Amino acid sequence: MFLLRPRACITVVGAMSILKKKSGRTVFGWLALLAVLGCSFVYAQSVKTPVRVGLYQNIPKVAWSSSGRPVGIFVDLLEDIAAKENWAVEYVPGTWAEGLERLEKGEIDLMPDVAFSADRETLFSFHRESVLSDWFQIYARRGSGIRSLVDLDHKRVALLEDSIQQDFFDNMAAGFGLNITLVAMPDYPSAFAAVANGEVDAVVANRFYGAIQPRGSQLEDTAIIFNPTRLFFAAPKERSHTLLDAIDRRLAEMKRDRSSAYYLSLQRWTSEELAFAVPAWLKVAALAAGAILLLSLLGSALLKQQVTRRTRELKARNEDLHLFQALVEHSSDAIGIATPEGKSFYQNRAFQRLFGDIDGNAPETAYVDPAVGRQVFAAIQAGNSWQGEVKMFKKDKTILDILLRAYAIQSPEGRSLGLVGLHTDITSLKRAEEEKDRLQTQLAQVQKMESVGRLAGGVAHDFNNMLGAILGYTELLLEDTDLSHPHYAELKEIQKAAERSADLTRQLLAFARKQTVVYRVLDLNATVNGMLHMLRRLIGENIELAWRPGLELDSVKADPSQIDQILTNLCVNARDAIHGIGKITIETANASLTESFCASHPGARAGDFVMLSVSDTGEGMDQATLDKLFEPFFTTKALGQGTGLGLATVYGIVKQSNGYIDVSSEPGHGSTFRIYLPQEAEKSDAPVPRRANGPRTAGNETILLVEDEPAILSLGKTMLEKLGYRVLDAATPGEAIRLAKDHHDAIHLLLADVVMPEMNGHALAQRILALHPHLRCVFISGYTADIIARHGILDDGMNFIQKPFSMSALSAKVRQALDS
Structure with missing residues (x-):
């Protein structure tokens, strides 16, 4: 296979053009186009994308060998990805701190072996598929007596400069009130050398580097393991995500293939390099006797099996720790952990989002009522749990409703190890409950008012009929009774009581919005x-x-x-x-x-x-x-x-x-x-003059009175006859129609109830008008406005009088209708 250079491509195209001119056939034109496209493709394939990658000493993850060749798990993976993505990788060696500084300045494109954290996410970009899971462990100088975290008090501890474990370990030590001198080192070889030389008492290292260090008279493991993390390639924050997207895609492919470079590299760096080394005294013993050699080999195999089992256990524990950390970190509840003394030690993302960083403040200052905060901490510091609703300040000082569950973490011996608070933001729920209560209160008020309205509407018709009879007959009796008569005063009291009752009914109907x-x-x-x-x-x-x-x-x-x-x-x-x-x-x-x-x-x-x-x-x-x-x-x-x-x-x-x-x-x-x-929008009508009480207006016209209530029918007839009118009275619409047909003289006015058994007053008026075209109409009713309106009586131009009515009101309304 050979590559054509651009100039050669041009030559080919020129030749094809000449051939086309000579032959005049279109096929040569197509051959020329294909040649151009082929040249462009081959040339593009020959150009590789330069990628500058930081390199520091952290074997087996990333390092350079004694010959200067880049080695390690991250290097193996990057080389495989670069070959597939057509990258030209240039390694830039230095210390860990120098690598991060170059990455932040954009002097390099990638930095391997970077643990993800929220702070780093503000500085760098990360891909999504993690390369490795890691944790940190304390390795101590033999004989230092360091077995647990508290044994580090007043000790000197070496760790990698600008590493994530530096911040985490610093906060953890401060949170437990330990006086530890942290010594930053440029790389792990320098840190472990400082332990061997007695310059420091212990070193903090990741599990990969610590696992390959020789154990001898100068170094021993401790049981202090903390901060499970996930490791990635990191890129400058403002750069294109093309490199990271490619890494994500290739890592996912590798993890699905058990024979990929990913698993081969893990096997190479975490199995072969960690093989159990037979102690020197066993080699000497093996030279002394074959039997002892055989026993030593058997013991070695057994020990290697134990190491393998222990490695699996640690791996499982690492996965559990990683799962636990993910659950806590991504919980929707704001979770905060403090030392037994109440100093903030850990806050998950939800906590930071709600309350921000409260490290420098007393915990109770986050509460709207600091006394409640002190009460909570006093309870859990005494070993009790506390649960309830509290009001707390959000980081922008708005007030939140929080469901708080707080308790103390205790060792099996009952010693307090820390304090935990789980905060659930129920602000929206509380607002919804308050709104629901407000709406329920309004609904109850509306229902109560509707109940009164239904009660008023239900009794209005019968009540008005009865009051109409009482008021009407009382008025008639008073007209026929002299002021000096002993019953006159009693009749006036009956009239006043009935009028107050009528007013009460009108008020109820007005409240119920059913007043006519x-x-x-x-x-x-x-x-x-x-x-x-x-x-x-x-x-x-x-x-x-x-x-x-x-x-x-x-x-x-x-x-x-x-x-x-x-x-x-x-x-x-x-x-x-x-x-x-x-x-x-x-x-x-x-x-x-x-x-x-x-x-x-x-x-x-x-x-x-x-x-x-x-x-x-x-x-x-x-x-x-x-x-x-x-x-x-x-x-x-x-x-x-x-x-x-x-x-x-x-x-x-x-x-x-x-x-x-x-x-x-x-x-x-x-x-x-x-x-x-x-x-x-309309202009106001002319004001209706208020009628002063005076003599009633009388007449001599013929009135057809229709009322299905016998007492009101009899009362109405009596009142109208007293006023001088001639009255034709009917108890039903059918009877009224017959009277109208049989009456050959003029009927001047129809005075009819609105709601009657056979037909309503409006329909009756239409039937009577067909017989007596010049008829005037006045309607009466004791029903509420909503019922009357359904019968079309409250339309403009209709004459209507509400029961109960007085003789004066009836005479005025009748005269008004007749004279209109």
């Missing part, structure tokens, strides 16, 4: 103006009534009688809250409710409104009263001084009008009620 209303476009200033004289008489001379009408006020759509109810109830409550001399202020203004206002005021909606406010200088209300203010039958007045329905009625009217009511009050600082009614 007739909406009109109103100028709120004009409506309030018409009420001022009555309101001043209502509140008394010792209380000043101030009226502040808004300028250029927009119109609203409401029932004038309901506005009267709102003002009356609010002013009466304001009057009762003022003891002695005081002031009530009524104001109107255009207002706009924003989204931010609505977010903090449940029930409000954004838009343009007309505001009606009533303020007083009374005693004010506390929060407990405000929370129940609009509940039906809730009152702060003495027994017998209030029904508890005044403000509930106001609330119901405002809601029925698609408005919003807001209250602000403090004890001793009065109260302000602000009512927001939607603006109406």
